[in-house]
Amino acid sequence: MNRTRLLLPLILGLAAAGCAAKVSLPIDDPQLSEAREAIKQAKQAGAEQCAPALQAKAVASLYWAAHEITEEEYHPDENASLIANAIKYAHQAEAKAKKMCWRLEGVHFAFDSAELTPDSRATLDDAVAKLKKAKHIKVEIAAHTDSIGTEEYNQKLSERRAKSVFDYFVTHGIDGSRLTVKGYGESQPVADNDTEEGRALNRRVELRIQK
Amino acid sequence: MRIFVTMLALLLSAAPAWSNPIAGPSIEERSDVLRTQLKGQSDYHAHLARELATIAEAEKAQHDIRVAKIFMEMAEHEATKSGGEQ
Numbered sequence: 001m002n003r004t005r006l007l008l009p010l011i012l013g014l015a016a017a018g019c020a021a022k023v024s025l026p027i028d029d030p031q032l033s034e035a036r037e038a039i040k041q042a043k044q045a046g047a048e049q050c051a052p053a054l055q056a057k058a059v060a061s062l063y064w065a066a067h068e069i070t071e072e073e074y075h076p077d078e079n080a081s082l083i084a085n086a087i088k089y090a091h092q093a094e095a096k097a098k099k100m101c102w103r104l105e106g107v108h109f110a111f112d113s114a115e116l117t118p119d120s121r122a123t124l125d126d127a128v129a130k131l132k133k134a135k136h137i138k139v140e141i142a143a144h145t146d147s148i149g150t151e152e153y154n155q156k157l158s159e160r161r162a163k164s165v166f167d168y169f170v171t172h173g174i175d176g177s178r179l180t181v182k183g184y185g186e187s188q189p190v191a192d193n194d195t196e197e198g199r200a201l202n203r204r205v206e207l208r209i210q211k
Numbered sequence: 212m213r214i215f216v217t218m219l220a221l222l223l224s225a226a227p228a229w230s231n232p233i234a235g236p237s238i239e240e241r242s243d244v245l246r247t248q249l250k251g252q253s254d255y256h257a258h259l260a261r262e263l264a265t266i267a268e269a270e271k272a273q274h275d276i277r278v279a280k281i282f283m284e285m286a287e288h289e290a291t292k293s294g295g296e297q
Binding site: 048049052053055056057059060063064067 | 253254255257258259261262263265266278281282285
């Protein structure tokens with residue numbers, strides 16, 4: 001009995017010393033809605049891949065602001081600067097992503113196929129014109145799928161689709177040495193795969209400007 | 212002996228974790244390890260891990276060790292995702 005009474009505070013002490021408290025950050029707090037939306041828009045523009053440093057700053061600022069809301073002595077006016085930072089960095093990330101990642105809006109493929117549909121021609125021709133104008137840049141053709149189907153299948157499908165775009169560019173006069181091809185399958189979603197709208201955003205081809 | 216054990220328990224309960232050698236590496240040490248592991252990594256997860264570690268250090272500087280640990284855990288978790296396809 002005496003031993004138990006002695007050991008209990010020791011065990012509690014060790015536990016308190018060795019473990020950080022687990023808390024969930026109130027990311028959904030209404031005060032953070034503008035920052036959340038800005039980060040979401042930046043992500044959909046490809047910021048995690050094409051402006052990763054800025055997007056990380058935005059998300060970290062959001063987390064920090066979310067934590068501050070949980071503080072006992074919470075000061076909304078002071079936290080406003082963290083929220084403002086999150087929004088500022090997200091906007092910068094979105095702008096940079098749009099500059100560095102050209103989303104080929106309008107490029108579509110036949111269902112379950114790597115064959116480009118005829119309505120993709122306008123978008124691809126526009127991209128060809130841009131690449132011919134900016135002769136100094138090299139780009140990665142990055143193809144993505146949604147999460148319907150197996151991971152392995154989607155990976156291979158995205159690789160074939162990226163190759164189709166590569167072939168189109170080369171056929172239309174772009175030097176193949178300026179292009180690299182990469183299929184990412186379903187690994188880099190920019191939106192929620194649980195909705196049709198989100199899946200449509202995730203099925204995409206991007207041109208990523210290489211440094 | 213009883214007095215010694217009781218005093219030790221009280222000390223461990225009351226002392227901040229950063230001053231307790233049993234609590235493991237400090238926030239700064241964990242941050243250094245994380246930054247070393249992520250050296251050369253420039254993907255989103257690596258950047259986010261470093262940002263979260265910076266917040267952890269800032270919270271530690273404000274003597275909020277509990278929050279510092281939370282952010283360091285988040286940083287370490289994010290670091291595990293780094294290095295994949297980007």
